Amino acid sequence: MSIVFWMISALTLAGGLAAVLLKNLVHCALAVTVAFAGLALLFLQLDAQFAGFAQILVYIGAVAILVVFAILLTRNSETPKEGGVFSRTWLAGLAVAAAVFAVLGWAVLAGAKGLPGGAAAAPAVTVNEIGRALMGRYVLPLEIVALLLTAALIGAVIVAMHETLNVNGNGRAK
């Protein structure tokens, strides 16, 4: 439980909090990016270098950008919405989230004794091994994920396409 851990955790959590609490959507997107970065650092601290870098590449480089794009594309008005940014029944949602946190926290703390403690030796994980694992043991999930990504790609494109109406009334995507 080094100090680095606490600092990075604080950063991540602050980013996350900011993401859900801020009024301006772009600020939220930027805050969540900070949270992503914090998580990447946590991965690195956990000697999962590949995962950390993958996190930076994918989440910060793609997902965050995507979120920003979406925010910009759906800005219809600058006027603040009536009733605030939070739902009318925000308390129920908060209560549910708190309940879930309570369960999770309780599970962690109650099973804290059985958790493997101490600092185990850091595993030496090379990219070579990861590559071999991907092509060897995990080839099937890899292929499936590839399929999934393809489907998602096509799906996203189709979903986001503009539709125009012909004289006949048939909808034809533009």
Added chain:
Amino acid sequence: MLMQEGLPFHPQFVDREFWSVVNSLWLIPALPMLAAGAIALLKQPRRKLAAGLAIGSLSVSLVISLLAFAHVVAGWANHVAVRETVNFTWMQVGAAHVDLGWVLDPLSAIMMVMVCFVGLLIFIYSVGYMAHDENFTRFFCFLALFAGAMLGVVISNSLLLLFMNWEIVGLTSYLLIGFWYHKPSAAAAAKKAFMTTRVGDVFFLLGLVWLFAQTGTLLFYNSGTGSMEPLALGGLLATPSVWGLTAAGAIGLLIFAGAVGKSGQLPLHVWLPDAMEGPTPVSALIHAATMVAAGVYLVARVYPLMQAGIQPGGSTTALTVVTWVGAVTAVFAALIAIAQDDIKRILAYSTISQLGYMMAGLGLGGVAVGMFHLITHAFFKSLLFMGSGSVIHGCDDEQDVRKMGGLRTTMKVTFLTYAAGMLALCGFPIFFSGFWSKDGILEAAKHWSLSSGPFYLLVFGAALTAFYMMRQVSYVFFGEWRGHDHAHESPKVMTVPLVILAFFAMALGAIGTPAWPWFQSFLGNRATSFAWSSFSQPGLMTLMLSSSTVVIVGLLAAWWIYGNKSPRAEEPDVLERAIPPVWVLLRNKMYVDELYGVTVVAFYWWWARVADWLDRRVWGGAVTGVVWAFRGLAHLNRLMDVHWVDGGFDKGCEELAGGGGLLARVQSGRVQTYLRLLALAAAVLAVILIWSSRG
């Protein structure tokens, strides 16, 4: 008259033999009944056939009864006392059995011949009398049925069979009295006749049932085990009953009550005068010769029962009652007859009076004395009725004697025959049968040990009889013609029977005189012979002379008052002017009908009203109450059903719908709601899983 002493027969009661006529005896009543059934199926216009069937069947019955009579007479001539019976079991219930049967002995033989002969003459007479009536066929049907039933009463050997035929006789009497039923007076008279005789029949039935219960049999004669035979009578005498009577006496009195109703004796005589509403042949046949004689015949038939326990020279309670009732009735009716103006009503009261004589004769002197008067009365009374019918027919249906008169010249045959009958009824000496039969009764009354009351009553009655008959004859046949139109003689078919009957009214006396008491000996199963010397019995000539004097005095008195004078209808009667209160009393029949109206009939109406009230209020009320209770229950049921069952059901459905509505609110359509629920559910599930795995 004293019985001629002769050698009594040895009683050889012969049981029937195969070839004997008694086996066919049942045909005698059966043939007329069958004829009645056949006539009932005919249509109205077949008059000749109907009359032919009735007269034919009765003629055949007459032939058979003459054969039977000859058989009995032959037996009597050979000193054999004939009593032949045919009995059979009708009903068997366990050990007890009810037998029916018929008997042929001198009593039934004589009665049979009389009923058939007189009935036949009246049938022939009716052909002429009812010729203009449109219900001719129905009349002959009822007449034939009556004849059959009456003959059934005569030959019956069983009290039950006698009772059954007795009832049919009563029924046909009702049908015939009310023959012209559209006349209200006739319908009322028929009902009255039926009801009054019914009162007597109730007592008769009680006596019948008691007799059966005591002796176990209803047969009269059955080779020693019959109810009129010494064995059964001894048992009845030994059994005591109420009021100091023995069972024999009590049963005898009950059966006599039936005879009182049928024969019109004092308390139950009220129906006979009203029965004159029927056609005249009906009056002649039923209410003179036969049906009313059935009561007398019944007493004669059960005479051994009535006589049971008699001491020589004494009398039994039953016979004493019979005598007094008869004597009082004789005088009572004769008094009323004096003040009547309807030709048939006078004769009706005369019949009641003569029936009283017959009953008194039975009680005083035995079967033969009473039966002799019955036989002679049958002939001269039916002659008188038929003669009156001829008069009514000749005067265009006029019945009031004050509106007739002088018919002596216009209706000669009727007058002569009527006079013969009238003198026979009065008891004019020597040549008329009524004299001998009535004298027999008077003689028995004179020698009655218990009292001389009946004797004096009967003598007084004889005087009254002569008086009222002479009054009637002088009103009808003498004096001036006071009616309208002209009277005319009746056709031959009506006058020939009158002549025949007149002959018998005079000649029948010969068989019952003291010189040759054939009738009494025949009935008593004794030998007899002709002897002038019997007239020299002590007291006999005196009695005959005194009774003749009484009769002649009565006749002369009436002739002196009414004679050739022709009182008009509007003038009051001579006697009425002389003794008004007595006259009014007699004219109104001594108010007996009114007395009954106030007591019996009034009680009956009151009881009928009570029964109606009971029925309407109490039973009807109960039913209505039950109905209301059920209706109330039904209403309650409906209320429960509507409010509780239906209401409850509807409420349940409403709540269900409301609940569904509430639940539907979960589906808000908002994503975040679903998300929240998802997360909550996942958390709960996790808790459950952890807990269960930890436990």
Added chain:
Amino acid sequence: MSPLAGYLMVAALLFAIGLAGALTRRNAILVLIGIELMLNAANLNLIAFWRYGPHPEALTGMMFAIFSIAVAAAEAAVGLGLVIQIHRHLKTTDLDEMNRMKG
């Protein structure tokens, strides 16, 4: 508290924050952001368990996390595409107003 427990707690907290955001914010995009945060918290859990669990040389945890990242990216893409399309139709991204599935 062991290091693992610390990492787990952090992940739990991050998860809860992400969940709270997804459940309470009105904007659809912020819901997706919350979902991303949740996924990231799950990834952290995976890596932490891989690091401190038995047999880290099997690379199971890491593989799982990598695949999760890939799938999350795909899902974000599709989801945001959907939000854009909805925005085109309803002219709004306010979740409170999207209740046409109301029953």
